[in-house]
Amino acid sequence: MSIPADDISPFVNRRQRLLDTMRAQGGGVAVLPTAPEVMRNRDADFPYRHDSDFYYLSGFAEPEAWVVLIAGAENRSILFCRDKNLEREIWDGYRFGPAAAAERFQFDEAWPIEQLDERLPKLLANQPALYAPLASDLAVDGKLRDWLGAARRNSRGGDTAPQRLYDLRALLAEMRVIKDASELAIMRRAAKVSADAHLRAMRTTRPGQREYQVEAELLHEFRSQGSQFPAYGSIVATGANACVLHYRAGDAEIRDGDLVLIDAGCEIDGYAGDITRTFPANGRFTGPQRALYDLTVAANNAAAAVTRAGARWNEGHDAAVRILAQGMIDEKLLSGSLDGVIESNAYARFYMHRTGHWLGMDVHDVGDYRDPTPGADGVRPWRTLEAGMVLTIEPGIYVRPGDDVPEHFWNIGIRTEDDAIVTDTGCELITRDVPIDADAIEALMRR
Known part of the structure; x- marks a missing residue:
């Protein structure tokens, strides 16, 4: 996948539209992974292709990445992606890394993918709702369960994990059906x-x-x-x-x-x-x-x-x-x-x-x-x-x-x-x- 044209505004606008919808429903956190790399045989992978919903919101085409959007008093857009690794780039090609990715794709923040499991429970704390691709992938469902469990365990003043769940893909399908x-x-x-x-x-x-x-x-x-x-x-x-x-x-x-x-x-x-x-x-x-x-x-x-x-x-x-x-x-x-x-x-x-x-x-x-x-x-x-x-x-x-x-x-x-x-x-x-x-x-x- 080529890097998008210099105008990243369509992706930013789509994130804003989704955040507006979430705020209208009381706010919350949206989490969305891209597609995993898939092995073809032995040590040869299939050509990588991003998840469509993920790319629709981000414009980011690298594997091992998640988008997190927080709709609240102040909206936040966060990208988790692979860290820079000059040795792996010799073998596999250029990686943006969090700093360059945040600037290039206009996210408020970007963090190494290795910090995803540590940061997500904290981002879910005190949020009323979670928007995620529900029942679409066993590995993703497992992560959602672990993050919600950790958010509840980390709570000292009561259950602060999101109490409402929404299927994020249903919202994105309605957005995607009319093209900009x-x-x-x-x-x-x-x-x-x-x-x-x-x-x-x-x-x-x-x-x-x-x-x-x-x-x-x-x-x-x-x-x-x-x-x-x-x-x-x-x-x-x-x-x-x-x-x-x-x-x-x-x-x-x-x-x-x-x-x-x-x-x-x-x-x-x-x-x-x-x-x-x-x-x-x-x-x-x-x-x-x-x-x-x-x-x-x-x-x-x-x-x-x-x-x-x-x-x-x-x-x-x-x-x-x-x-x-x-x-x-x-x-x-x-x-x-x-x-x-x-x-x-x-x-x-x-x-x-x-x-x-x-x-x-x-x-x-x-x-x-x-x-x-x-x-x-x-x-x-x-x-x-x-x-x-x-x-x-x-x-x-x-x-x-x-x-x-x-x-x-x-x-x-x-x-x-x-x-x-x-x-x-x-x-x-x-x-x-x-x-x-x-x-x-x-x-x-x-x-």
């Missing part, structure tokens, strides 16, 4: 680099290649443009493999006449891109492929058309389903009336996932999809979209062989996915640098 201007700028960049990678893959794919060779083109473009990681394991699926929703790029040979489905995105400065395109390996859709492909594009456009501030989360999905279900009837994949196919969920045989998800620091980002308060029927209604939310729009159709399925559609898997920023008047599709129209794809492949 700095986040949207990074996400547009991640979308652009992800789109460039898809263009590269489409231009270079030919029958006779292996799926992993196409994946290599994606990874090359990601890294050459400054992406620190893929946002998730890239899906490169040829032929029947495209009917496996979470297929990973393997060694299958791409054959003449195959469709190739690529679902891939890069991560830049902690934020994910997420694009899916499906294209013919030889540059030309067959008739059956084109019929189903055009159907998914129509569903994508229908969902995008209803995605705007004030709409409900489910409206895009419902719009896509009506297009897809009618197409399934028209192409003899299903029979019956449109309303009947939808009400019976018969379309789910060929379209079994929803049309989108939140997108942000995590590719399946945090945030509730329903309002917190149930309606008169006792059911929580779908959430109302607001400007600044970011979501994917990704209808698909996946046809496995079956005795009642027209053979010319067997083993066709198609998905078209775009990233959308919700605005007051509609949505901004930030991934349309990759063509989605079938004619435009064929023209790109010819070039």
Whole structure:
């Protein structure tokens, strides 16, 4: 992870917003660790990636670190991190150390991580509430229990440990679901680099290649443009493999006449891109492929058309389903009336996932999809979209062989996915640098 840009104000502002929320609820202490380093095998670690919530508040990308925020008469922001160690820096690279980290990331205080267990019980003393990631990790739960126990034992005038516990991740999920201007700028960049990678893959794919060779083109473009990681394991699926929703790029040979489905995105400065395109390996859709492909594009456009501030989360999905279900009837994949196919969920045989998800620091980002308060029927209604939310729009159709399925559609898997920023008047599709129209794809492949 690269060091954030010189402007640390977005991270400071987020800490202040959280402190304001805590003060409104009576004050208290928030504690949040970053992710641990994880061993891959023997003495080799997996590439390190920070915890998203931790980075959202701190901008700090080193392991072995905690953020502590105290909301009270005077707010305090504290970072615990690794101490300077010039010998370890020879092996592992630069460490900020507490003094430089406090200055660079604008914390009121910073202390060596070795002092965490000593200082936390004292920081919890006489505080009304503790905000922490509850029941998310056994090791973290153990530390919280030890600190609360020590705070109680150290009390001489009665039980001064926090009496109220709040799940900090729930508060941060609500903050993260609406992106600020700095986040949207990074996400547009991640979308652009992800789109460039898809263009590269489409231009270079030919029958006779292996799926992993196409994946290599994606990874090359990601890294050459400054992406620190893929946002998730890239899906490169040829032929029947495209009917496996979470297929990973393997060694299958791409054959003449195959469709190739690529679902891939890069991560830049902690934020994910997420694009899916499906294209013919030889540059030309067959008739059956084109019929189903055009159907998914129509569903994508229908969902995008209803995605705007004030709409409900489910409206895009419902719009896509009506297009897809009618197409399934028209192409003899299903029979019956449109309303009947939808009400019976018969379309789910060929379209079994929803049309989108939140997108942000995590590719399946945090945030509730329903309002917190149930309606008169006792059911929580779908959430109302607001400007600044970011979501994917990704209808698909996946046809496995079956005795009642027209053979010319067997083993066709198609998905078209775009990233959308919700605005007051509609949505901004930030991934349309990759063509989605079938004619435009064929023209790109010819070039």
